Amino acid sequence: MASAQTYTPIATITASGSTTSVTFSSIPQTYTDLVIAGAFYETSSSNTSLQFNGDTGSNYSSTTLLANGSSVSSARVSNFACIFWDRQGNATGYGTGVAHIMNYSNTTTYKTALLRYGYAGTWVEVDAGSWHNTSAITSITVGVVSGSGNLASGSTYTLYGILAA
Amino acid sequence: MATSTYNLIASQVVGSGGASSITFSSIPQTYTDLLVVMSVSTNASGTASANGTNINFNGVTTNRTYKRLEGSGSSVSSDSGSNIPVGTVNAGSSGVFSNQQIYIPNYTSSNYKSVSVDSVVEYNSSVGTQDLVAGLWSSTAAITSLTIYPDAGSFIQYSTFYLYGIKNS
Numbered sequence: 001m002a003s004a005q006t007y008t009p010i011a012t013i014t015a016s017g018s019t020t021s022v023t024f025s026s027i028p029q030t031y032t033d034l035v036i037a038g039a040f041y042e043t044s045s046s047n048t049s050l051q052f053n054g055d056t057g058s059n060y061s062s063t064t065l066l067a068n069g070s071s072v073s074s075a076r077v078s079n080f081a082c083i084f085w086d087r088q089g090n091a092t093g094y095g096t097g098v099a100h101i102m103n104y105s106n107t108t109t110y111k112t113a114l115l116r117y118g119y120a121g122t123w124v125e126v127d128a129g130s131w132h133n134t135s136a137i138t139s140i141t142v143g144v145v146s147g148s149g150n151l152a153s154g155s156t157y158t159l160y161g162i163l164a165a
Numbered sequence: 166m167a168t169s170t171y172n173l174i175a176s177q178v179v180g181s182g183g184a185s186s187i188t189f190s191s192i193p194q195t196y197t198d199l200l201v202v203m204s205v206s207t208n209a210s211g212t213a214s215a216n217g218t219n220i221n222f223n224g225v226t227t228n229r230t231y232k233r234l235e236g237s238g239s240s241v242s243s244d245s246g247s248n249i250p251v252g253t254v255n256a257g258s259s260g261v262f263s264n265q266q267i268y269i270p271n272y273t274s275s276n277y278k279s280v281s282v283d284s285v286v287e288y289n290s291s292v293g294t295q296d297l298v299a300g301l302w303s304s305t306a307a308i309t310s311l312t313i314y315p316d317a318g319s320f321i322q323y324s325t326f327y328l329y330g331i332k333n334s
Contacts, residue, residue, distance in 0.1 A: 118299025
C-alpha cells in the first residue's frame, strides 16, 4: 500500500528585488508542521525575519547563536517585531536557510520556530523564536523587518507542509 | 493522492572492505533541492574531534569555502577554510556512528551553490560534538555528482548515505 505523502510543497515565492517582504497566505490548516527552505540574501546587510498573520507588533522573541569563522556569539531580543532568520544580514550571495515552524495550527499554545541560515562568506547561525500568540498561523511574511534594503532578486522561499501521520 | 516530492534518488551502504569515498553520480536535474542524510564512522586513528568529512561537487575540489559553528559540550568555537566539511566523525571506536544532513538548494541553477550542514557525533564520555556549517561552492555549474570523503582513513562497514531529491511543486 502506498503511504501518504508527508512532505508537501505548498507554495514557492521568488523575490523580485524591489520589495522588503514576501508573504505566504491562506496556509492550509491540514498539516502538523511547516518548513520553509530558501536560498536567499538581502540587498543590504540588514536581516531576514519572519512574522505571522500580519502581526507587526512587539509580540516576538528570538535567541541567536552565530559564528563568523573565528568567533562565536549569542544575542537575544524580546518583545520584538519579528523572529530573526538571518540576523546578521548578508548582501553578498545566496545563503541556505531552513526554518521549522512547529504545531502551527493549534489554538492553545504560543508558536515556536527553529531556524538555520548560513553563507560561507559571512556567518552561520541558528535561531530559536517564539510568537506570543495562540492563533493558528494562516500566513507567514518573510522580510527585512529591522533595517534597510530589500530581499535580493532571485531569492527563493518554498513552504512545505509536514504531516505527522 | 499528490505526487511525492521528497524522493530517494540513491543510497549506498559501505561493505566489509570499507570505502575511501562515496560518490553519487548522474544526479537527475529534475528536482529543486538535494538532501544527503548519512550515518558514518571511519577506521582512522585518533579521537572524533580530529577527524572530519568533506564534500565536493562534480569532482572539483577548488572554489570551496566554509564557516563552521561547533560545540563540544564544554566549549564553542568557529572556524573557516577552503573546503566544505560535512561533519565530525567518530573514529577508532567500533560501533559508534555520527549523523549528518546536508541541504543543497537550487542545485541546478547557475548561481553559486550554498550548502547547509547539520552534524552530530556522540560517544558517551569520550566525545560529543555538534556542528553547523555554511558551505559555498563558487561555481555556476549545475551539480551532477557529489563525493563525500573522510579526512583520514576510510568509511567503515555499515556507513550509510542516502540522497534525496526535493521538488517544490
